[in-house]
Amino acid sequence: MTDYESSDLQASNNNMSSLMQERDQLKTNLTEMTNSLTVMTKERDHLKTNLNEMTKENNKLLSLYKKNSPCPTGWNIFRCSCYFLYEGSGSWTKGRQDCRDRGADLVVIDSDEEQSFLSEFTNMNTWIGLSDRDKEGTWKWVDGTPLTVKYWSAPQPDNGNGDPQFGEEDCVHIREAGTSSWNDLSCEASLPWVCEKSSRSSERRRPVADFLSLVLLSVFLLTGLIGLRVYYYTSVSSLTEERDQLKTNLNEMTEENNNLQSLSKKSESTFLSGLSNKNTWIGLTDRDKEGTWKWVDGTPLTVTYWASNQPDNKNGEDCVEILSDQSSKWNDISCEDSRQWICEKPAQP
Template identity: 55%
Template sequence: MFFSGPRRSKRSLHLGVILSLSLLSVFFLSGLITLGFFYHNCLYDSAKQLLEINNQLSSMGEERDLNANLSTVSNNLSSITEERDLLNTNLSAVSSQLSSMTKERDLLTEKTNELKSLLCLSNQNKACPAGWNKFNCSCYLLSERSASWDEARKECRDRGADLVVIDSPEDQTAISNIATTEAWIGLNDKEQEGIWKWVDGTPLTLIPAGNWEEDQPDNGGGSSHWGEEDCVHVRTDMKKSWNDRSCSTSFKWICEKTP
């Protein structure tokens, strides 16, 4: 019984130490759990911030690419605008030149008509060679034989004349009276298809297209039978008497010259 007191004291001390260590362990574990939770939250916040920064950077990259594309489009649009303005300037210049050429052509036509009128007055009292028909100020001859358009023109030029040029409705009336059969006249588009010119170089502008036979000229209508139809002859079986035919076709012809 003498030793029971100290033993109880030691046992109480051991229990106190154990209890203290247990409490410290609990506190340490709680601290670790708290620290882990705090660290986890910090990592989550950091990851979230990194994600937001990455999204911002991505958005900035997209905006940068968009700005680059917009800049390229703007440059292309500016280039197109410059080309359009240059084209409009060139078109304006061509239009002005065409207008000037048209005025010059009209003036030349007017002067030519005046010259023809003066020549007509000077030739009024002159007679045509035998076999030629006189109308207004010109002499006309219907050939006796037939030939190609080129041969016909050569025959006319050998006589000091040329294939007839019809530059007024009155001339058309006179030719209709002279041409008792199909006959070549001095109109062709041999130089450029569809651009009709008279043998004196004047374009087909003074006589309306109403003198063409219906659906003519048609350059053969695409048929290989007729070939290229670059020369014009008059017909006598209808009022609208002009028709295009192959220049190698054999027809009579009408020559024209001044007395």
């Protein structure tokens, strides 16, 4: 073999080696691209699932926001509970059964704040949900929890102090205003009672918390997507467009949720004005503090539809009517004036 032929063969071998290295590199690149596309496809599908779940949660929130009153008519709200004072009278057992018939139970007191609220709310000797009927001296609430926070009057409880005329005193009432303490009494004595049940506002917290968790999870996934290196952008561009669209949808949904209450209030005000051709009471007042308007469920006024130059508090106007004209506007008016009214409660499922 001549030197020329030997040199030519060496060049061919070098070219072959170079081509094999390029082939191996292409295979590696193809594998990496395939893996990246697989990961991004999974992330995209996960985001789509989250978006569908968020849509369902958003629909639930739409329904919940329409239920403006957290307590039924005749009930008072304090924190996350609704309270009903039955001003008739009966035994402790009768009172508890009445509360159960209302979907509640006799009140359970577990804080200083609740004790103070009830002492003002009742203003009379009233049954509460505490007794030692199962075992003398072992006081339990109607929900089965043991007694921890105590507000006994001295020297109570005394179980009738052994006097036959009082008998066994196994049930408890809160005393009238001025003392706001407890006394044990015969369960057959006749007193008013206070019922307690959870408000719908406390039920709203869970779906709202779940919704926020979904938003945070979606933001985390989007951040991960943005951080991925895009290989072969021609193949990945469609995935990137879908990702950006999902991000836009999430932002729009968040903005929609922020405006949800305002939109609901506006449509509700228009709806209410169309129910009647007369001015009508609504559940808004500043009777507790002049100029501080609150709804009957205790929530502050945020979205307003006052008529021109209203509210003007002319001659002590502390309650609000919705006008019957096409404006659907509000006017403050004396709470003693005579108007028709509209009641609201949750629709049956």
